[in-house]
Amino acid sequence: MSKAPPPAATYATPALQNSHVANLLTGTTAYTKQITITSNSDLERERNRCTFNASTLTHMLDGGATSTLRRRELESMIENDPSGIFDNSQNANMSRPERHVRALAKTVRMIELARSIGMGNDHDGHIIADDFFGVLLASVADDLPAALHWVMFVPNIMSLCDDEQQKNWLPLCRDWKMIGCYAQTELGHGSNVRGLETTATFRPGGSAGDGEWVIHSPTLTSGKFWPGTLGRTANHAMVIARLIDGSGVDRGMQNFLVPLRDMRTHQPLQGVTVADIGPKIGYNNMDNGLAYFDHVVIPRRNMAMRFATVDERGNFTKRKVSDAASKVAYVTMMQVRALIVNEAGKALAMAVTVCTRYSAVRRQGFKEKGSKTEVQILDYVQQQHRIFPLLAASYCFFFTGRQIIQRLRSIERILVQQKAGTANSVTKEMVADIHASSSCLKSFTTTIAADGIEECRKACGGHGFLVSSGLPELLGAYLQNPTVEGDNHMLPQQTVRVLLKMLQTLNSGGDVSAYKKCDSWYLVKEIQNIISSPDTNMCSAETLDDLLKGSTILQAFRHRAARLLLELAGNIAEKTSNGSSSETQQQNVWNQSLVQIARVSKAHSLALLMNHFLEGIEAESSNLGNAEIRVLNDLALLFGLYHIEQAMGDFLEDQYLTSSQSTLVRDSVLLLLKRVRINAVGLVDARDFTDFRLKSALGRKDGNVYPAIINESLMTGGLNDQHVGPGYAEHLRKLTVDGVGEYHPAAANTQLQHSRL
């Protein structure tokens, strides 16, 4: 109400020389005032009637009130930086090279700001000084080409390089002399690391006399392709290549630090071809790159040597490191997946914020004949059914992401102690289990988020199609996530392999107690249940109240996962026993089971997610009031029941649910949509995304949607600069005025002169 619409007078677009539109925009007519007020009052009413305190949830999401404050300070530092470089308002009008260049400028300024507040460095070269570095990065609300230097390259050095190597390289990373990328995938090779073709061949002698590597791309398909930061920004790459030792023996994949560009001139080094791979569906600030190596020579000690070494004579040795130490490296790398789960929740929450706020402001359809005001589209149950389960998912992924990160860190901590020989051991089952969980959860959550962002975009109707809605760019940049770090359609196999192994132990009467501290422990218990009393496994809910319990829903998911896993194992066993069990035949059976494997993985994911959601709320209960607990609980129930509704067949086909229970499920979803409706705006407000961060005319906090859209439209570079658009005089006029090739009846039915070559 008190917020004025953006000043129109500052725009030079000819359309605004027209005083009518300028008046409508600046609010000097009664009409605009009415609109401005209507929009704001809708959101205000929504906020006023919320049953809970949004800022309590904000603090929970940030990890405490202090963290909220710190985040806001960092966001403000970026948004209000006097350099103005972080302004994103012209992004849509920039060419790709312009955006890339600006993103480089932002990178430099961000590092400068970070250093000015003592962030981003550590005496031992650790780049990520604290969790707030990620917050700072996110505050920029734009993709920075060098971000992967921290996110992937430096952690890689810390995991795979030995102490001396770390001591040499990490300070260079910290000081930005070395900017690195992680170069694994090749033009012809993605998920199957064993298929990579780049070679690193040992050769004795060299400038230091202790041997060297020849890095080579033997084929077109062997070119490194896709690594972010590789194309234009990085001067080094950690290259995964096939190691050929001094005896010419192929020792499989190892990591090699390859200098790409001169550290002072940035010119590509001898034998190195690097280029940007071209425009993508999103993430276009980034210089995802390609690289070919033509017998590039690097020192022997540029091989990452923590877990394997090659000596001066080219002898390859796997290092005897403690079991714990190698697990630490593995667990560290898994944290990337946990972060992806967390990010899935955030990205989805951004889309849901835009869509929910817009749906509260947008009105369409009359309640009855003769009504003057139209209905808020957020009041349509269909719209709620599209958005609210995604809102619930965004909160769910927060709890799950946090849970996995905590678990990985705790395992890491124990392992570090274990390395020193002092603490409880981390079993291989625990490591396999967290691998299984993080695999299926990465797959499931990023699929839901990618589809969900697009669903939110579509749920904004036509205006969601506009770049100014913020959703196309959010979507485009997000869409890499279902593919990177394990394609979502490959990962379920990793999960299910682990689960099947556990089942095998159980079936063969082995000791399953090692799984007690594992996520999959519930499967052991469920399977025992199903086997011991096959007829009693059904849902006992008789009323809506029975269904509206977290435990009921969790039990349904757990039962489903166990039942599907048993069926899968049965199928595989049956098919394998039918034929002989050669490796090829086993692969065929596995291949024939992939659809079922995906079902099992999804079922396991939902059992985990539901559990994390409920446990997460429980764990926060002392920090929350009853109102907040109630609203989070509604979200958890909605999340669960919606996903039962979506996969109803899975619960009906073994009679776990009856037909009348399936009707109850559908009714309960409708009931929960109603409950969530009243708090929807509050729940997205609680995410505390700034307008600067959302970059959305539709998702503005003040609800001034329409003036914002028109402003963005009229600012469109190139097409609106003149009253008559580009191309008229040169082209269109030929048709309208000059009458090029005007219609002559005599020309009718002339035969075509061309034919396909």
Next chain:
Amino acid sequence: MSKAPPPAATYATPALQNSHVANLLTGTTAYTKQITITSNSDLERERNRCTFNASTLTHMLDGGATSTLRRRELESMIENDPSGIFDNSQNANMSRPERHVRALAKTVRMIELARSIGMGNDHDGHIIADDFFGVLLASVADDLPAALHWVMFVPNIMSLCDDEQQKNWLPLCRDWKMIGCYAQTELGHGSNVRGLETTATFRPGGSAGDGEWVIHSPTLTSGKFWPGTLGRTANHAMVIARLIDGSGVDRGMQNFLVPLRDMRTHQPLQGVTVADIGPKIGYNNMDNGLAYFDHVVIPRRNMAMRFATVDERGNFTKRKVSDAASKVAYVTMMQVRALIVNEAGKALAMAVTVCTRYSAVRRQGFKEKGSKTEVQILDYVQQQHRIFPLLAASYCFFFTGRQIIQRLRSIERILVQQKAGTANSVTKEMVADIHASSSCLKSFTTTIAADGIEECRKACGGHGFLVSSGLPELLGAYLQNPTVEGDNHMLPQQTVRVLLKMLQTLNSGGDVSAYKKCDSWYLVKEIQNIISSPDTNMCSAETLDDLLKGSTILQAFRHRAARLLLELAGNIAEKTSNGSSSETQQQNVWNQSLVQIARVSKAHSLALLMNHFLEGIEAESSNLGNAEIRVLNDLALLFGLYHIEQAMGDFLEDQYLTSSQSTLVRDSVLLLLKRVRINAVGLVDARDFTDFRLKSALGRKDGNVYPAIINESLMTGGLNDQHVGPGYAEHLRKLTVDGVGEYHPAAANTQLQHSRL
């Protein structure tokens, strides 16, 4: 095999000065030859082992061998046009204004070419001379800003204007003096036409002395927003506005032809503000526009006066036109939806073509330890499960689109005769029924197509993320379809209203014979079945063979639709009878039923689609050989069984299917994937999309995927022009060499100076 990779030597990019990559690309090394041969031989083997004749299906899809020839001639004319203007290879490197300008140039040249072969004109002003005009338009493989002039503006004049108006305006349209757009939606108003705010107020006198209209945009939200061609290209708009007659009475929405720009100078006319609305997620050649009117005066006779008139004194009269005549106008407009269904099939087929070919060329994963060659990803059942149901859907939508177009034309024909009083009548039930069918089918098919294109993109892994894969642009441009011409989440209501009315007639013992010629007749019979013998409605299939019958599947879909419709009607009746039945309460009940309504609409769609698929194959049987019939039949079965699998709960919850039948369904899907596998490449080849049309490095007919990707990457404008990318010297160097703000331990832990405002 015989195809050479694209010539690398013509590219000036510095990366190609490096002879290693140039060698790999031009095939002078053994490695490249191997790759080129491998790729091609994969596709060749796929083609050789096809069980059917692809060109037979091509002819079917084109509507006969002569049409195939004609289409190919037109495509060749565009592709080989000596002007070179139709070249799309630089699209990704152009700015939006550049693409718009080039698209205008293409428009002019295309009209010129069309005129040169006597196409695109008719003596009576009909613009679309024959169906091949659409083929010519599609051949350009790029969106043309003026296309909507034919597709929407001219048909609108022909439907809604009286004879004299048509005689005046259509020749101007044909001769491109008048370029028009259809301006309905407003910034604040989409699907709810009754909510539009633009006014057309009658005023007596005027220059001709017989009255005039004042067109006005009273509020910010009343600005016309979204119409294609409006922003920069059109000089006229058919504006939908609220008619205020001479007595000041609001007569609701009517169409008004409003001149926007001077027909010679293209300058906006007095009081008219027009602009492009800005960048969108796709379709960016197009100048979707906005327009505000500030008391713009137009002649009285610029109101479209076929169905209503206003005389010199401002008296509004609805014209007494025959019932048939008004139905004709309605049926004509419905053809747009039928075209959308057909286009859904085509767009999806393009994505499936790219994904299928690439999946045959792409190899990943070893069959067994020690294998040298990797597996074609098309051999993974999971990949087949993603792609083949979409391949089947693309064929299904072809048959459905054709069936609806034929039906609409036949209704139109009868109506025209009926107008003359000579033929069988078209009942209002028939018109309502085809409206119901086209509504739910538009919604369902465009949802499947939009999601399916994206699924194909994801199924290409990382490379599907590249603009050079062709899929991002195909997707972006397609994504308008779920929203335009009735949002996909609104349309189900229109369908279900019609079905409920039919049910009401049936329930009240009325005469339902009027539905005999309707799509929904099956519902009458099914409902009678369910009511008369509620216990015998279950699927009788016991074996895979029983399930693998079109009739079995069709029956399942029909039963489900009838069952869900009955349940919905029961729910609505129950809830309405509980409360009183005020309009508001009825609306509430309807709102609470929207999720169920969407289910009914989807169920009805699938019953129709399956029927059209089976009938379509049947109708073509005399033109096809047994092999072609067999392969189409496999697709129909796969389409049906896949959609049963996806919505298994719907079939289990009333015990129409048993648990063991649900297992059979899943097994049958796997069996069909296997059967389709062998013909997959042939089935996409049959679509006969040229490389020019697909614009995809991954979907190339010759399978030379990898050289094509690298070529496209290295051609990337702006970022790859120099060895050192833009922005290094200006920005990045500050960090790497100058050490801006370098790390100083003393700065650590400095407090932030900023706080949020």
